[in-house]
Amino acid sequence: LIYALYAAGVFNNRKAELNDIVTVFQNVFQVNLGNYTRIMQEILYRKSGTATFTDQLKNDLLLYIQRIEDKRIR
Numbered sequence: 001l002i003y004a005l006y007a008a009g010v011f012n013n014r015k016a017e018l019n020d021i022v023t024v025f026q027n028v029f030q031v032n033l034g035n036y037t038r039i040m041q042e043i044l045y046r047k048s049g050t051a052t053f054t055d056q057l058k059n060d061l062l063l064y065i066q067r068i069e070d071k072r073i074r
Helices: 002-008 018-029 036-044 052-073
Strands: none
Touching (some): 002 036
Protein backbone atom coordinates (compact mmCIF):
# COMPACT_ATOMS: atom_id res chain seq x y z
CA LEU A 1 0.00 0.00 0.00
CA ILE A 2 2.78 2.42 0.91
CA TYR A 3 4.62 1.75 -2.34
CA ALA A 4 1.38 2.27 -4.29
CA LEU A 5 0.73 5.60 -2.59
CA TYR A 6 4.35 6.62 -3.15
CA ALA A 7 4.23 5.63 -6.82
CA ALA A 8 1.01 7.60 -7.26
CA GLY A 9 2.67 10.65 -5.74
CA VAL A 10 -0.17 11.36 -3.35
CA PHE A 11 2.01 12.94 -0.65
CA ASN A 12 3.35 16.48 -0.85
CA ASN A 13 2.83 16.81 -4.61
CA ARG A 14 5.14 13.87 -5.40
CA LYS A 15 7.92 15.38 -3.29
CA ALA A 16 7.70 13.04 -0.28
CA GLU A 17 10.49 10.51 0.06
CA LEU A 18 9.61 6.86 0.52
CA ASN A 19 11.44 6.57 3.84
CA ASP A 20 9.49 9.57 5.18
CA ILE A 21 6.19 7.99 4.19
CA VAL A 22 7.20 4.72 5.84
CA THR A 23 8.13 6.58 9.03
CA VAL A 24 4.76 8.33 9.15
CA PHE A 25 2.90 5.04 8.65
CA GLN A 26 4.96 3.39 11.39
CA ASN A 27 4.17 6.22 13.79
CA VAL A 28 0.48 6.52 12.95
CA PHE A 29 -0.21 2.78 13.09
CA GLN A 30 2.35 2.08 15.82
CA VAL A 31 4.05 -0.72 13.89
CA ASN A 32 7.60 -1.47 12.85
CA LEU A 33 7.68 -2.23 9.15
CA GLY A 34 11.24 -3.48 9.35
CA ASN A 35 13.22 -3.77 6.15
CA TYR A 36 10.56 -2.51 3.72
CA THR A 37 12.98 -2.52 0.79
CA ARG A 38 13.45 -6.27 1.25
CA ILE A 39 9.68 -6.70 1.15
CA MET A 40 9.58 -4.90 -2.21
CA GLN A 41 12.24 -7.29 -3.50
CA GLU A 42 10.08 -10.22 -2.38
CA ILE A 43 7.09 -8.74 -4.19
CA LEU A 44 9.14 -8.40 -7.38
CA TYR A 45 10.10 -12.09 -7.25
CA ARG A 46 6.54 -13.39 -6.86
CA LYS A 47 5.37 -15.72 -9.55
CA SER A 48 1.65 -15.13 -9.03
CA GLY A 49 1.07 -11.41 -9.36
CA THR A 50 2.88 -8.57 -7.70
CA ALA A 51 0.13 -6.39 -6.27
CA THR A 52 -2.21 -8.95 -4.76
CA PHE A 53 -3.10 -6.85 -1.70
CA THR A 54 -3.87 -3.68 -3.64
CA ASP A 55 -5.78 -5.71 -6.25
CA GLN A 56 -7.94 -7.13 -3.45
CA LEU A 57 -8.47 -3.66 -1.95
CA LYS A 58 -9.67 -2.37 -5.31
CA ASN A 59 -12.03 -5.32 -5.80
CA ASP A 60 -13.46 -4.94 -2.30
CA LEU A 61 -14.00 -1.22 -2.82
CA LEU A 62 -15.81 -1.80 -6.11
CA LEU A 63 -18.07 -4.41 -4.49
CA TYR A 64 -18.80 -2.01 -1.64
CA ILE A 65 -19.70 0.77 -4.08
CA GLN A 66 -21.94 -1.63 -6.00
CA ARG A 67 -23.80 -2.60 -2.81
CA ILE A 68 -24.36 1.07 -1.99
CA GLU A 69 -25.65 1.74 -5.50
CA ASP A 70 -27.93 -1.30 -5.31
CA LYS A 71 -29.44 -0.04 -2.05
CA ARG A 72 -29.96 3.43 -3.51
CA ILE A 73 -31.79 2.08 -6.56
CA ARG A 74 -34.28 0.10 -4.46
